[in-house]
């Protein structure tokens with residue numbers, strides 16, 4: 001019998017294994033735990049800092065190392081569709097479509113299968129291909145936008161709006177600046193301006209480091225970093241993790257790109273609903289395609305999504321439970 005639940009991250013305990021997925025701290029985890037990291041975003045990748053045995057794609061490790069300037073030790077790389085065997089469990093990484101290197105993990109135990117999604121996006125983008133579907137008995141799915149009003153517009157439409165907004169600002173002598181996550185979203189924006197415009201794309205150092213990882217993995221990023229005092233030709237777009245200005249005379253106008261933009265009306269910024277996550281409709285379809293008998297949600301609208309899954313799909317569903325205290329003791 002496997003025990004499932006949340007203890008710093010998603011945990012599967014079997015007779016022979018403690019598998020921990022995306023722990024946000026190492027507190028309470030057994031010393032013989034195996035840590036799986038689905039992607040390099042900070043809320044999923046804290047496990048890289050632990051001394052436990054760690055598994056992720058090489059791309060995920062490289063992005064983490066580029067952002068944090070740290071070398072990960074006790075690391076084993078995984079490849080999509082190549083199962084690894086640990087005792088009574090077989091773990092198969094599948095594409096999650098969320099950012100470069102992002103994976104879901106399909107865990108096959110002697111009597112059951114469990115799919116842990118990490119963060120997923122079910123659409124193709126300029127830098128990622130859609131999350132793979134897999135059938136399983138139990139699905140553990142992210143619920144970030146698991147609320148019926150979060151339905152994103154067509155991505156191409158959002159791409160077009162972002163580009164035309166940036167070109168408009170430049171026409172008016174203003175400097176468009178996008179504030180974005182350093183990994184994933186920033187590279188999608190770089191690619192967008194590379195593909196659809198001839199603008200100079202300028203990024204901060206943090207994004208430049210991640211761009212290099214993308215370029216080395218076949219997703220060429222054309223961008224550069226400039227010193228603040230360097231003259232700027234006025235034909236550029238800035239992409240940065242925090243407010244970033246050059247010493248030219250232009251006025252800087254800010255934009256944000258996030259799924260939350262659907263319900264934002266920021267005063268001094270433009271907001272575009274470009275998300276690296278599945279929206280509500282995609283999540284429901286993903287759950288349906290998994291043919292899971294039980295679905296647990298984590299992160300975001302867990303209660304809402306669980307009740308929608310029960311009502312609309314007739315599948316047993318609830319937020320991922322905490323592991324019982326006695327189990328926690330058992331873990332130490």
Ligand SMILES: [Zn+2]
Pocket residue numbers: 039041044098119
């Ligand atoms: Zn993420």
